[in-house]
Amino acid sequence: AKRGLAGLAAALPADSPLRASIEQLIRRSR
Structure with a gap:
């Protein structure tokens, strides 16, 4: 899912x- 968002x-x-906002979500999920 992370890869798809990226x-x-x-x-x-x-x-x-x-x-x-997407990049923010990716950072938060790490």
């Missing part, structure tokens, strides 16, 4: 607020 975040533009 792939989704990578597909989004760097300035996307959605990408920022």
Whole structure:
């Protein structure tokens, strides 16, 4: 699941607020 989220975040533009929240979730789940 983590890998899928990371792939989704990578597909989004760097300035996307959605990408920022996904990356935050990935960090929190470690």
